[in-house]
Amino acid sequence: MNLRYRRNKLMTRCLINFIAILITGHLLDGIVVNSLIAVLAAAFVLGIVNTFIRPILVILSLPLTIITLGLFTFVINALMLLLTASLIPGFSISSFWTAFFGAIIISILSSIILAVFD
Template identity: 40%
Template sequence: MNFALRILATAVATALAVWLIPGISLTADTTANKALTLVAVAAILGVVNAVVKPFTQAISACLIVLTLGLFLLVINALMLMLTSWLSGQLGLGFEVDGFVSALLGSIVISLVASVVASLLGAGKD
């Protein structure tokens, strides 16, 4: 149940990022297809953050310490760009145009997903 709530929170956050950030787009014709695409993108983002992100953080630990953690924003943007690429490979209509859009989108997604997950009680056992 906790996993489903986190996916839902990430899907809501991604929808808000698509709405707010001009360089992030979602191409689907119906509302149902948009919702399914957002859920699929949220699942892909979850897998990317669980599998790839720990390796990138371990490799760039010195940069993270040197920049007092600000390099984590760059890593989050790169994870969103990787999610966009994987979504394109799977035929989903989710696209991030550039690094600045990915940086702003990753900030929006992180903040909103945290708030929505806490409101839904995703962290409770």
Template identity: 40%
Template structure:
């Protein structure tokens, strides 16, 4: 999947999350640009910071059989909210939001794959 398509899919996933779950919202007046920027920041955080967090949390992640990854994903959502128009109502909301975002992203990835928008890689 190309960079622009991946960015738009992530932006749509964030937008859908804010429509489905009241604990994660965009600031009033946030437009498409703010949503795309939040998706871009999320991509950067996932590429640069998330791997470090996962490495540092490896022992507890092993003990929890990978469930601590959900906590790392919540922290990623909080980081994105700290620097964009995304608003998260605390850690609990970030935790639930991260789970919902993973499900939404999985569905959107499946749809883009089914439509052949992922570049044909299966």
């Protein structure tokens, strides 16, 4: 793959994450977003975290994921969202369960947005 394709794909994912995080912040009371800059930073960091850290956690937790029939993947997604919130000032999540449901909503919204614009 060439560099231009990868850059466009990363920018597309960042934009999709931006929209999904913004909507999720309005839907869940426990997710607080102070500014659009914080949402943009969170979208970028979430994309980076999902690209580099999430695959490692998925591989390491594969036995647990198999035992739970894939449901442990939701826990990994929540942890990635909590990690992102801990790195970005102006973007906070009140609890693990808020992150859990927020990650589910972000995943659903991302899938819908990707299906519409792809």
